Amino acid sequence: MPRADLTIIGAGPAGMAAAAEAAGAGLNVLLLDEQPTPGGQVYRNVDEAAARRGKILGRDFTRGRALTGALNHPRITHVAQASVWSVEGTNVAYTAPDGAREVVSDHVLIATGALERAMPMPGWTLPGVMTAGAAQIMLKQSGIAVREAVLVGSGPLLYLVAVQLLRAGCPPRALVETQTRGDMRHALTHWRAALRGWRYLQRGAAMLNELRNAGVRRHVGARDLALLGSRRVEAVHFSCGGDLHELPAETVLLHHGVVPNVQATRALGLAHRWAPRQHAFVPVLDRWGLGAQPGIWGAGDGAGIGGARVAELSGRIAGLGIAHEMGALSEAERDRRAAPLLSARAVEMSIRPFLDRAFPPYAAALVPADAVTVCRCEEVSAGEIRRAAEQGCAGPNQAKAFTRAGMGRCQGRFCGLSVTGILAEMQGRDPGEIGYFRARPPLRPVTLGEVAALHDPDDPLVQAGPHG
Amino acid sequence: MDADFAIVGGGIVGLSVAWGLLRAGQSVVVVDGADDALRASRGNFGLIWVQGKGLNAPHYARWSRRSAALWGDFAQELEDNTGLDLALRQEGGLDLHFSDGSLADCATRYAALRAELGGDYPFEVLTGAALMREEPGIGPKVAGAVLHPEDGHANPLMLLRALSEDVRRLGGRLETGRMVSQLLPPGEGFALGCADGTVFHAGRVVLAAGLGAAALGPQLGFAAPVTPERGQVLITEKLPPLIRRPSLIARQVGEGAVQIGATNERAGLDDRSTRKGMAQLAAEAVAAYPALAQAQLVRSWGALRVMSPDGLPIYQESEAVPGAFLITCHSGITLAAAHARLMPNWILGRDGAPDLEVFGEARFAV
Amino acid sequence: MKPDLRFELLDKDAPRVTVRFAGQAYDVPEGANLAAALLAAGVDAFRQTAHRGVGRAPFCMMGACFDCLVEVDGVSRQACLMQVAPGLDIRPARQLREGPYAAR
Known part of the structure; x- marks a missing residue:
């Protein structure tokens, strides 16, 4: 080997x-x-x-x-x-x-x-709905820009993608942002962190300025989000400041953290x-x-x-x-080289508490409503997870066995935290106590033929043999 | 007193017995372990399998066949009660052989068993065109197959869920996340002490804790000589119909996924899947059903069988502590119907109870 | 809005090749990411789900979500991890259909 x-x-x-x-x-x-x-x-x-x-x-x-x-x-x-x-x-x-x-x-x-953190909400599985990161990848790798995008969620990446699309000649139709002005005020009380990250703040302000000058509409503090459409997404529904909105949309880009x-x-x-x-x-x-x-x-x-x-x-x-x-x-050499890296990392990390508080995940997507699909692969709703939990399943692995959530091709990458979150809410316990899906190979797709190719007939598995 | 019966273990075996006892009018509390406990019920292959069982022990062959015969009715009742689909298909199963020699040897052994059972043991040997007609997905490396018409398969996870739902519907209490650590037989009934400090009291106790019985059994006077044996299983993406009848190598479920299994490894309490085991399973499956080579592998897992020294179930009422029962086996799916429908009469000492003395622990006392 | 107006191709002079998806021919930029190229060419749904039979299209573009599954040469693959090559014959990811014998 x-x-x-x-x-x-x-x-x-x-x-x-x-x-x-x-x-x-x-x-x-x-x-x-x-x-x-x-x-x-x-x-x-x-x-x-x-x-x-x-x-x-x-x-x-x-x-x-x-x-x-x-x-x-x-x-x-x-x-x-x-x-x-x-x-x-x-x-x-x-x-x-x-x-x-x-x-x-x-x-x-x-x-x-x-x-990207899964953002389960009504309609998030419709064609035409992608992650904001997906749109950015299309731009980076293929030079393809989404036109007239509606970006939904929160966080610096949402602004960055919006600005990049704008610069590519495809101004987004709107930003529907789930963080509130209160989140930002709360985050600013962590002013030490904010001060250390002034470069980020400055860059963020510049991005917002660029979007404002281009006339990109921002809706801050959006709630009750739903993506509407039959065969593909057609509109974004939400409430904001007491008003109901329904924006037509051909492409919706979701993001609320990674x-x-x-x-x-x-x-x-x-x-x-x-x-x-x-x-x-x-x-x-x-x-x-x-x-x-x-x-x-x-x-x-x-x-x-x-x-x-x-x-x-x-x-x-x-x-x-x-x-x-x-x-x-040598240990001394390692430590000598690492010292500036460790301190630079500490400085970079010190901005995180500010960012995490200024752009919290959209709460309704952490613990979705019953009708919302949480497992995209096996098409399992949050309500099915709750029903399984009511049948007395203690943790995510039993919920998986009962509902198939997490059994599909993505192996729980997109529903794992939702299932943990739903069980934690129902049992009034910390997600850390609830735990997570057990991960097993294959980590990535592999054909049976490729797995079989690793078999060495001269060195077979030692087996106890079948049982009478 | 919490219930007439406390069942230690909420897997297929414990729930099948609990379900049967509830239907027999007993009150039941099932005490089940943590989400990450060793659980054969969540990792098994889902076969209802008579073939190969009891080749040297005709009473086990009879017992397995009796359960297989009850399965249809048992599944129907659970489905009616819960609305769940157990995906039971009992249209025969195949034991594939890659050489004429091993096929002939196997057929000889079945003929001997048939003779021992007075001619009542159905099986058929399929080769060549007859096999291709029955199972078109089989490749040229397969020399032939033994078809046993009573074999089949079901969705073991739906069985687990249906039992757990129906036990609750019938008034049973299901306590999950509770690791029983102490079984105390005081004067009046039993006290089950859990790791979290909870205590349950019951008139009688059924130990159906799988591998956990090895540690708990001696507290009730059982030898409980059970040891783990790892079975690794693979599952593919959903595929077009390829496999008609289940075999010991692979079965295709209703949604199209092909399940491939299982290894028989002595690996202690290690239930991980290993690349060596996966490669072995994949190679065998591709040799049997060549179209599988292009199928994507979606999941793998390992689970631990609960093995007795001779591979047969252990059914024993404690001699030291009457009212305590040990029930354990490695074929909880096949035997689920018997455990649900026949076992309660044996536990309750009622008329019509099966004679299970041959499955007692006395057989190990040599 | 017409499908092709949902996306703007910035490299307008990239050489184009023909691939087939679900039997239909599409002119797409050679070497481009297959999922992105098909989306920009107007493909709405890459596959139908197994249970509800509803359409899905690329969601994450980084190999994690499997919503862009397609079938090429009898093997199911993630379009977002493939590149456009001339003559690719792509089918939506396989569903239950007639195999060597009729469905049970």
């Missing part, structure tokens, strides 16, 4: 930075990523898109070229279009365009990033804790990113939401930590 010193899953900012740092210290690094080009979601297709559409996407995007450029290193092997479907300890299986592969390494870094993608860390059996401010579970890791299992590390948004710069910093920090574990860096 091929081997590497370090296998990194995910070529976003965390994975790329860790690869550069570890390779720089002398490690042989295998960097596996699902996309045709490195960058992750935040720097998706950055090498090409920065050149073609740098003005639209902005400098926070084009700076990603520094990270992709650093991958051009003799000790880094970047495998594109590689889907990792199983991680057993530090032994990783993936499918690439040339077939099923396995690799064994001393260390594995999980850098699988974030997912959450760590914990499929791999869950499947490995790492402990996770509930992070109340992030409204999500995060894997338990030490400051270097090391988990409670030998050789298993995490970095980037998958280890806790911090954004692209924090991801890059935590990738570098993990890279140094791994290099030290491999004996490539």
